[in-house]
Amino acid sequence: MPASASVSLSAFAISGPGVPSTSGRPASTTKRSQRSVAAPMSKASEKAAMISARNQGQSCPGVGQNWSGSIDADGMARFLRSIYPQKTAMHVAADTGLPVESIKNWLNGVSAPGFRATVTLALNYGPEFLASMVKEKPRWLDRAAREHRQQELERKLESIKAELASL
Structure with missing residues (x-):
């Protein structure tokens, strides 16, 4: 696959068919099931994303960096x-x-x-x-x-x- 077509995912959908609904209706008929919720990346995922980007000649500045010391x-x-x-x-x-x-x-x-x-x-x-x-x-x-x-x-x-x- 060419480098420009490769995508590193940092979030995943947690709703949709097969995911239980809180409304009691099947997930495919609820409005909520049509939305995606971003989950935070784990440290392992962040590291994998950086390595993947580096291997493709890209850079991911700030991925995995602790910014708490920079914020006032x-x-x-x-x-x-x-x-x-x-x-x-x-x-x-x-x-x-x-x-x-x-x-x-x-x-x-x-x-x-x-x-x-x-x-x-x-x-x-x-x-x-x-x-x-x-x-x-x-x-x-x-x-x-x-x-x-x-x-x-x-x-x-x-x-x-x-x-x-x-x-």
């Missing part, structure tokens, strides 16, 4: 509190649609946002949010955060100039 959860909390010093969780929930209780847990260090929540926060607050979560920022992220902040300040400046002109 306190930085995320500081960033969100800098935007909303009072009632931070309530305001962030209003901006993002994420649950207030989850946000309170993140701010108090009880838990950290998952993938979907992190993407939602990044889409709402831009590259500065992502930069706040990383201890050693890659150049591209640092540059994107600075450019985003500059654009925000320029918009504020234009707004102030327009307000001054109207006086």
Whole structure:
């Protein structure tokens, strides 16, 4: 098989024909049976995926790497509190649609946002949010955060100039 046709699987479907349904109906007639659920890769699977990719001349950066030392959860909390010093969780929930209780847990260090929540926060607050979560920022992220902040300040400046002109 050519290298471009080879695929390394990191997830498998756990629903469908032959898988028991929780609704009591046959799995083939339930809506849930039409969905796939990704399962985390085992260490052995991660290693096999890296070896397979290496053998095909590809690379899988970060597969199997422990990123916990690179993430700054306190930085995320500081960033969100800098935007909303009072009632931070309530305001962030209003901006993002994420649950207030989850946000309170993140701010108090009880838990950290998952993938979907992190993407939602990044889409709402831009590259500065992502930069706040990383201890050693890659150049591209640092540059994107600075450019985003500059654009925000320029918009504020234009707004102030327009307000001054109207006086």
